[in-house]
Amino acid sequence: MSQLQLTGIGREVRLPDGGVLPILTEVDLTVEAGEHVSIVGRSGSGKSTLLNVLGLLDSPTAGEYLLDGEPTDRLRGRRRARLRGECFGFVFQQFNLLPRRTAAENVAAPLLYARGREFLTRNRAAREVLERVGLGDRADQVPERLSGGEQQRVAIARALVRRPRVVLADEPTGALDVETGRAVMALLAEATAEQGTALVTITHDLAVAALADRQLRLEGGRLTPMAPVVAEVVP
Amino acid sequence: MSGLLGVLAEAWSEVRVHKARVVLSLVGVFLAVFAMTSVTGLGLIVAQVQQEQAERSGGRAATIGLSAYDPMTGMPPDAARWEAALGGLLNRYGITTYATVGYGEGLFRLPGGTQSLQVTEVSPSYGPLHRIQPVAGRWLREGDRTSLSPALVVNEYLLDLLGGGPLTAPRTVVLGGPQPVTATVVGVVRDGYPQPTVYRVDRSGMDTGAAPAANPLGYGPPTLELWVPDDQADAVISAVQSDLPLALPGLEVQAYRQDSPGLAETLDTLRLAVRGAGAVVLLLGGLGVFNVGMMAVRQRIREIGIRRSFGATSARVFGAIMLESVVATVLAGLAAVALAVVVVRNLPLVDWFNNGVPIADEPGFPVQAAVEGLVAAAGVGALAGLLPALLAVRVKVIDAIRF
Numbered sequence: 001m002s003q004l005q006l007t008g009i010g011r012e013v014r015l016p017d018g019g020v021l022p023i024l025t026e027v028d029l030t031v032e033a034g035e036h037v038s039i040v041g042r043s044g045s046g047k048s049t050l051l052n053v054l055g056l057l058d059s060p061t062a063g064e065y066l067l068d069g070e071p072t073d074r075l076r077g078r079r080r081a082r083l084r085g086e087c088f089g090f091v092f093q094q095f096n097l098l099p100r101r102t103a104a105e106n107v108a109a110p111l112l113y114a115r116g117r118e119f120l121t122r123n124r125a126a127r128e129v130l131e132r133v134g135l136g137d138r139a140d141q142v143p144e145r146l147s148g149g150e151q152q153r154v155a156i157a158r159a160l161v162r163r164p165r166v167v168l169a170d171e172p173t174g175a176l177d178v179e180t181g182r183a184v185m186a187l188l189a190e191a192t193a194e195q196g197t198a199l200v201t202i203t204h205d206l207a208v209a210a211l212a213d214r215q216l217r218l219e220g221g222r223l224t225p226m227a228p229v230v231a232e233v234v235p
Numbered sequence: 236m237s238g239l240l241g242v243l244a245e246a247w248s249e250v251r252v253h254k255a256r257v258v259l260s261l262v263g264v265f266l267a268v269f270a271m272t273s274v275t276g277l278g279l280i281v282a283q284v285q286q287e288q289a290e291r292s293g294g295r296a297a298t299i300g301l302s303a304y305d306p307m308t309g310m311p312p313d314a315a316r317w318e319a320a321l322g323g324l325l326n327r328y329g330i331t332t333y334a335t336v337g338y339g340e341g342l343f344r345l346p347g348g349t350q351s352l353q354v355t356e357v358s359p360s361y362g363p364l365h366r367i368q369p370v371a372g373r374w375l376r377e378g379d380r381t382s383l384s385p386a387l388v389v390n391e392y393l394l395d396l397l398g399g400g401p402l403t404a405p406r407t408v409v410l411g412g413p414q415p416v417t418a419t420v421v422g423v424v425r426d427g428y429p430q431p432t433v434y435r436v437d438r439s440g441m442d443t444g445a446a447p448a449a450n451p452l453g454y455g456p457p458t459l460e461l462w463v464p465d466d467q468a469d470a471v472i473s474a475v476q477s478d479l480p481l482a483l484p485g486l487e488v489q490a491y492r493q494d495s496p497g498l499a500e501t502l503d504t505l506r507l508a509v510r511g512a513g514a515v516v517l518l519l520g521g522l523g524v525f526n527v528g529m530m531a532v533r534q535r536i537r538e539i540g541i542r543r544s545f546g547a548t549s550a551r552v553f554g555a556i557m558l559e560s561v562v563a564t565v566l567a568g569l570a571a572v573a574l575a576v577v578v579v580r581n582l583p584l585v586d587w588f589n590n591g592v593p594i595a596d597e598p599g600f601p602v603q604a605a606v607e608g609l610v611a612a613a614g615v616g617a618l619a620g621l622l623p624a625l626l627a628v629r630v631k632v633i634d635a636i637r638f
Binding site: 052055058077078081082084085086088090092098099100101112114116119120 | 238241244253541543544548549550551632636
């Protein structure tokens, strides 16, 4: 059973003039446990919409989305939010760290919505993950005092702290210079692989896409396989 | 349990991180609750002062004054006839609380020379009926009626004329006349008047020349004051007006309410006005909190979106923002009420509003005002947090993250 399985997924938006704009059309996608998939596409091709659908932030207007074999179309409100928190970790292009909270507080933030032991041990767990991403000594710094690369590593730690089944990364290197971007991407790939978490990366950077086990192209709202890209060796 | 702790942790984190904004919004609530609570507290104390002043003068609600006089001469009935008529009346209507008041003059041998002073002859029950509480010594009592030395209660002005100083022990004064007698000052009242006031127990057993000479033409006839339930006052007046003339033929009988029947309504109106003003002040403070809350939510839209991506439910987002608002305003309310209590308790209200006369039933700081202040603070917090919380819940996660 695939971790994520999308069949014939469509997403349309209604325009103010009454027309309909298709963003995703007949998208089929499966993601297996621990797999690293990258989706490449130009701006406006629907990459972020696809990621939002995958992460239960948005709902498709057509097709079927199975999460661990369970249909997601009837998920509402609380259950949907809970599954989102438990199953997915997000890494955003602009890091989206909570301002004026320390790195440790940012990483612990998703555990505020966990329960029991996971909730109670959130601060220790946050520091452990920060150690793993090499920021143990920066745990008490606020994002404003961290470099872009460090901020994205905090965001990666935050995405991993609840040990999600899938990490969804939306242009994770988009706000970083090439060298830092590669280092961050390597870290993300390594950290997810280490804990057996699937990774879906959306990017327009072929070098980033090349790190994935499988590359797909999204064009005009349609997802198609892409010829394998050879990954450059990360120094 | 984790959920509740999570909401608290989240709200605390918000308060800690956004100290400046929280304090800014709380200043408004703090000032509003402080103003409302202080004004309400002051208003209730002033109303109490007004009520006590009115009761000192006219008696408690409902006090009915009875008097009679000969329309031809203006003289009151002789004592035996008057007492017989009143005794029958009190028995007939089962009235147990009443006071007698008569006015006259007495010669007081003061250190500065003998002075003729007005004396109010009263029954001991006059004190409780008129809320008179001595600031030193005691009020008149039944035993004083048979005392060989007439018991007097004087005001501080007269005490000063008698030599001043605190009344730590009974003080004597000679009442002049054909048979001078030494009277004992047993208590001192503070009435704020710059002229002597003397209360003497009626029928003191010293029915001699030293007893005050009644002067009905100068001060009016003796009066019997009846204390009856407020709702029965009118019925008692009509009954007395028809019954008493039968017992006192040829005399003009007067029965009238001495207290201020409209005072309760007036004070209610005053309290309502004070509370209304307080509510307006609080509303303005609440608008401040609301504004800051709305701005804060708009500034935090991205943060809310990020939290939703962590799995925060709508209820959780709503609860955290409401809790932040309510907890913050309640804390501000508590601080404001505490300050209002300290300020109001330490203001010289008695000097300002009551000529220095102590309030008999001093309400301290009205608990009602404190409770109202806290409830209002929580209410303002809930109302001010409601719209921002609803706004936060309605934020579309995708838009919020990109905000």
